[in-house]
Amino acid sequence: MQQTVLDHIEQVAEDAVSLVLRGAAGPLAPWEPGAHVDLALPNWLTRQYSLCGDPADRESYRVAVRHDRLSRGGSEYIHRFLRRGRALDVSLPRNHFPLLPAPSYLFLAGGIGITPILPMLRAAVASGAPASLVYLGQSVASMPFADELRSSYGDRVRIVATRQQGRPDFAALASELGPGAVVYACGPGPMLAAAEDAFPSGRLYAERFRPAPRSFAPNTAFEAVCARSGRTVEVPADESLLDVLTHAGFPVASGCREGVCGSCEVAVLDGAPEHRDDIGAPEGRMYACVSRALSPRLVVDL
Structure with a gap:
């Protein structure tokens, strides 16, 4: 585990906060877009959060946490009780959702699913590859980092408030993909299911908040x-x-x-x-x- 101090906590949407964790004993471990860490909370719970800051910043990590109304104690503690200056242990980064080289990218994010996508978009743009983001949320007020994305990337980012606009046509987006283009998606289960129906499986990479429902044979000893x-x-x-x-x-x-x-x-x-x-x-x-x-x-x- 790495020792950090909560350097900054900021409201980034109506029910989401951003945490900046500064290394307490020097530079933090390196990471790449798509990585996440385990955050050990003072209430004895450990939760996983995607890193959404800048991988070039070795002094601090940034994560964002949505307040889950059915919280098992993690997000509720962070939103109600966690304060600046608190010491927190953080694991080394792990990455099961790496950004692979490609000639062009389409990123899809739903709500707090923007967290792994944000550094991916930054890296793709820095590489010079054509890259765009379709960002979905019930309302703009509920979407973390919406202003940051619009100011940084302009027309590359399409923000869709689904309560007013409905979900975008993923099949139409799939028909517009260029040769070799890949799609990275993170968000709620229904959004990912729609993406899996629309995009070719070999070109879609997705990360889920919860495992997809699947059936297995009965457990045996x-x-x-x-x-x-x-x-x-x-x-x-x-x-x-x-x-x-x-x-x-x-x-x-x-x-x-x-x-x-x-x-x-x-x-x-x-x-x-x-x-x-x-x-x-x-x-x-x-x-x-x-x-x-x-x-x-x-x-x-x-």
């Missing part, structure tokens, strides 16, 4: 062999691998517990994991919060 410690733990059908490892005393980090943040990644040395995450585990890895085993036995590097 399996055995997890912890290679380094020589211990074997039984994972029953009604418990996750993450919970069993935690109860057995293995220090596996965890964050979202929904298969979207990647903090509980473990290395698999043998056996066949059943990947149930929403981000795509690398070869030889699995996310212990949701993924299980297709084989009766997994060997993990713990």
Whole structure:
């Protein structure tokens, strides 16, 4: 973890605030557009937020947090109780949503989904590639960084207040894509579902707030062999691998517990994991919060 101090907190939409976290012990770890961090809150909760500042700024990180009316305690604490000067631990950045080189870009953002998209747009424009953003929200007042985007990028940015204008025609946008153009999207589930229907799958990269609904075979029990410690733990059908490892005393980090943040990644040395995450585990890895085993036995590097 990295030690930071909350240097600045600012209202950036009617229900969203921006936090600037300054490194307490020198420069912070580098990051690239699309990265997120775990923020350890003083109320013992850890939450994941996309970095939305400037990757060239090694002195501070910027994140934005919408006040979720069904908050499990994270966004509510930040909005109601967090104050400037508070010391906060922040993880090293992780990136499961990297910006890949392309001849041109279309970015789609919905509400707080602007956070990973904002530094992507900045990087794409700096590279000289044609890039544009379609930014959706119920109203302009609800859309973080709307003024910043309009002043910085002008006609490259199209802001759509859906309560008055409705959702834009994604099929029409798809028909206008140039050769090799790619689409990056982040926002609510219905927006991403519409984007997946409209844009070719090989050209659309999306990041979700919540995992997409999917069906799996019923859970079965399996055995997890912890290679380094020589211990074997039984994972029953009604418990996750993450919970069993935690109860057995293995220090596996965890964050979202929904298969979207990647903090509980473990290395698999043998056996066949059943990947149930929403981000795509690398070869030889699995996310212990949701993924299980297709084989009766997994060997993990713990």
